[in-house]
Amino acid sequence: MNLNILHETAVAMVAPGKGLLAADESTGTIKKRFDKIGVENTEANRQIYRDLLFTTAGFEQHTSGVILYEETLFQKSLAGQPFPQLLASKGVIPGIKVDEGAKPLPAGGPDETVTEGLDGLRERLQKYKAAGARFAKWRAVISIGAHTPTHTAIHVNAHALARYAALCQEAGIVPIVEPEVLMDADNTVETCERVTEWILSAVFEELFVQRVALEGMILKPNMVVSGIKCPVQAGVAEVAERTIKVLKRHVPAAVPGIAFLSGGQSDLLATAHLDAMNKIGGVPWKLTFSYGRALQAAAQKAWSGKNVDAGRKAHLHRSKMNGLAALGQWSEALEKAA
Ligand code: 5MM
Numbered sequence: 536m537n538l539n540i541l542h543e544t545a546v547a548m549v550a551p552g553k554g555l556l557a558a559d560e561s562t563g564t565i566k567k568r569f570d571k572i573g574v575e576n577t578e579a580n581r582q583i584y585r586d587l588l589f590t591t592a593g594f595e596q597h598t599s600g601v602i603l604y605e606e607t608l609f610q611k612s613l614a615g616q617p618f619p620q621l622l623a624s625k626g627v628i629p630g631i632k633v634d635e636g637a638k639p640l641p642a643g644g645p646d647e648t649v650t651e652g653l654d655g656l657r658e659r660l661q662k663y664k665a666a667g668a669r670f671a672k673w674r675a676v677i678s679i680g681a682h683t684p685t686h687t688a689i690h691v692n693a694h695a696l697a698r699y700a701a702l703c704q705e706a707g708i709v710p711i712v713e714p715e716v717l718m719d720a721d722n723t724v725e726t727c728e729r730v731t732e733w734i735l736s737a738v739f740e741e742l743f744v745q746r747v748a749l750e751g752m753i754l755k756p757n758m759v760v761s762g763i764k765c766p767v768q769a770g771v772a773e774v775a776e777r778t779i780k781v782l783k784r785h786v787p788a789a790v791p792g793i794a795f796l797s798g799g800q801s802d803l804l805a806t807a808h809l810d811a812m813n814k815i816g817g818v819p820w821k822l823t824f825s826y827g828r829a830l831q832a833a834a835q836k837a838w839s840g841k842n843v844d845a846g847r848k849a850h851l852h853r854s855k856m857n858g859l860a861a862l863g864q865w866s867e868a869l870e871k872a873a
Contacts, residue, residue, distance in 0.1 A: 536704050536705055536707065536748070536751075537707060538748050538750060538751055540707060541704060541707065541709050541748065541750070541751025541752075542750045542751050542791065544628065544669050544670060544709045544751075545670075545709045545750070545751055545752060545753055545791045545792065546791050546792075547599060547600075547628060548599050548600050548628060548670060548709065548753055548791075548792060548794070549599065549753065549791055549792025549793075549794060549820075549821035549823050550599050550821075551821070551861070551862060552596075552597065552858045552859070552861055552862050553596075553597055553598060553599035553823065553858060553861065554597070554598065554599060554794055554823035554824035554825060554826070554857055554858065554861050555598070555599060555600045555601065555602060555630070555711075555794050555823070555824065555825035555826075556588065556594075556598050556600075556601045556602070556825075556826070556830055556831075556854070557602045557672075557796070557825050557826060557827035557830070558585060558588055558601055558602060558603060558604070558607070558827070558831070559602040559603055559604045559607075559631075559632035559672060559827070560604060560827065561604055561632075561636065562576065562581075562604075562606070565581060565584075565604075568831070568835055569584075569835075569840075571835070571836075572835050572836060572838070572839045572840060573839065573840065574839070574840035578606070578610075580840065581606065581607070581610075582610055582611075582612075582613070583613065584835075584838065584846075585607050585610070585618065586612050586613045587834070587838060587843050587846050587847060587850070588601075588831070588834065588850055589601065589612065589618060589621055589622055589625075589627075590612065590621070590847075591847040591850045591851050591854075592847070592851070593851055593855075594850060594851055594854045595625040595626055595627050596854075596855075596858070597854040597855055597857065597858030598627055598854055598858075599627065599628060599823075600622075600627060600628035600629065600630050600669075600670060601622055601627055601628075601629060601630065602630045602631070602632055602670075602672050602711070602825070603618065603619070603629060603630065603631050603632070603668070604631075604632055605631065605632070605663075608629070608631050608663060608666050608667070608668060609666060617666075617667070619666055619667030619668065620667065623667060628669050628670060629667050629668055629669065630668055630669065630670035630671060630672060630709075630711070631663045631668040631670075631671050631672070632671070632672045632673075632674075633652060633656060633659060633660070633663070633671045633672065633673060633699065633703075634650045634651070634652040634672070634673040634674055634699070635650075635651045635652035636650065636651065636652070637649070637650050637651075637674070637675070637676040638650070638651045640687065640688065640691070644685055644687055645680065645682045645683050645685060646678075646683075647677075647678060647683055647684065647685060647687070647688040648676050648678075648688070649675075649688070649691045649692055649695060650673060650674060650675045650676065650692060650695055650696075651695075652673070652699070653695060653698055653699065653702075656699065656702050657702055657705070657706070660702060660703060660706035660708055661706060663708070664706055664707065664708060668708060669708060669709065670703075670708055670709035670710070670711060670753070671699075671703050671708050671709070671710055671711065672710075672711040672713060672755070673695075673696060673699040673700075673710065673711070673712065673713060674713040674715055674755075675692035675693070675695065675696050675713065675714045675715065675734075676692075676715055676717060677689065677692065677714060677715065677716045677717065677730065677734050678716075678717045678719075678720070679716065679717065679720045679722045679726060679727065679730055679762065680720060684730060684733070684734070689733055689734055689737045690737065692714065692734070693714070693734065693737035693738045693740070693741040694741050696712050696713075696714060696738055696741065696742075697738070697741035697742045697744065697745040697747055698745060699712075700712055700742060700745070700747045700752055701745045701746060701747050704747060704748060704751055704752075709751055709752060709753060710747070710751075710752050710753075711752070711753045711754075711755045711794070711825065712738060712742070712752055712753070712754055712755065713754075713755035713756070713796065714734045714735065714738050714756060714757075715755075715756075715757050715796055715798065716730050716731050716734060716756075716757045717757075717798070718757065718760050718761075718762055718763055718798050718799055718800070719762065719763055719764075719799065720762040720763075720764060720765075721762050721764035721765050721766075722761070722762040722765060723761060723762070723765055723767065724759060724760060724761040724765075724767075724769040724773065724774070724777060726762075727757075727759050727760055727761065727762065728759045728777050728780075728781055731756065731757060731759055731781050732781050732784065732785060735756065735781065735782075735785035735786065736785050739785060739786070739787065749787055749789035749790050750789050750790075750791065752790060753790070753791065753792050753793070753794055753825075754786060754790055754792075754793045754794070754820075755793075755794050755795065755796055755825050756782070756793065756795060756796070757795070757796055757798050758774055758778045758795055758798070758800075758808050759774060759777040759778040759781055760774050760798075760800065760808075763799060771804070771807045771808060771811050772811060774808050774811070775808055775811035775812045775814075775815055776815070778808070778812060779812055779815055779818060782818070782820075783818065786820065788819035788820065790820050791820060791821065792820050792821035792822070792823060793820050793821070793822050793823070794823050794824060794825035795808075795809060795822070795823075795824055795825060795826070796825060796826065796827070797824070797826040797827065797828050797829030797830075799828065800829060801829070802829045802830075802832060802833055802853060803867075803870065805824070805826055805829035805857075806829070806853075806856050806857055806860045806865055807860075807865070807867070809822065809823070809824055809857065809860040809861060809865075810859070810860035810863055810864075810865040810866075812863075813860065813861060813862060813863030814863040816863065821861075822861070823857075823861040824857045824860070824861060826857065829853070829857075830850070830853050830854065830857065831850070831853075833849040833850075833852070833853055834846045834847070834849040834850035834853070836849070837849040852873055856869065856870065856873075
């Protein structure tokens with residue numbers, strides 16, 4: 536393991552004013568997105584759509600890297616260039632989602648999941664690296680309910696995240712460690728804060744136990760928000776303050792950067808929250824975005840399988856807005872002006 540190379544890559548992934556595009560939807564997830572816009576979920580359409588995203592002129596000014604799904608890593612652009620090479624030629628770092636999804640824990644407890652994909656991962660990482668991937672991503676899913684999360688779910692997911700991260704670093708690949716506390720329930724922002732603290736403390740303990748070098752990784756957490764069905768919704772300033780407080784308590788300064796997931800927030804809120812955190816500042820890590828839905832929803836709608844230029848325009852706009860938010864330089868007026 537060459538820690539200097541890992542560190543350099545991690546630092547480049549959170550370069551000032553840049554963030555990550557999470558375009559790693561598995562075939563089942565992209566189907567849900569395509570269904571909404573009336574596009575058939577074929578390999579050809581997935582290629583056309585990802586080509587649109589990666590050939591958007593100027594998106595590279597705001598995008599440090601793209602998380603790809605395995606199919607896309609080995610797919611070519613419409614002009615015949617392998618996607619990882621196309622991205623690298625624009626100075627955008629190609630990455631790969633390596634987990635095999637969140638699977639139900641054995642019966643006996645409440646409905647919770649553990650993310651799988653460790654079997655054969657060492658060998659798969661070699662294949663992905665040869666194809667051009669320089670970082671990887673693994674997402675653990677923690678849900679909030681009357682009796683969840685349990686200690687079991689927190690423990691097994693933290694353990695798997697650290698196992699994955701250690702294998703990535705052995706292969707010379709920067710791990711994005713993504714423990715996502717879902718925002719789909721009716722919980723308060725206080726509950727989200729407590730659960731986020733719990734999973735982050737468990738994850739960093741496991742990373743230590745499994746000798747993961749913090750200088751060579753990126754954290755991809757949820758923000759501390761109210762559950763979407765909670766009648767009282769925390770405002771932008773409260774979300775920013777609570778998220779920073781929790782991160783300061785649990786994320787060592789050696790981690791180069793934190794790239795948030797959007798988790799189902801609206802495009803504008805995801806941007807506003809990131810901007811508010813960067814306006815607060817005074818933190819030891821870079822704070823940026825690694826959004827899937829909040830970067831792509833507008834582009835998908837504008838494209839709708841027909842209008843490539845409109846899709847590109849929407850993609851560039853959201854990339855630009857989030858790039859500004861990563862610097863704490865975004866304002867709602869910029870959205871209106873655009
Ligand atoms: C883009 O969606 C990713 C893949 O999800 P599946 O494995 O279910 O297909 C997802 O992991 C994503 O990278 C993160 O959750 C962040 O995406 P959002 O939409 O929450 O910003």
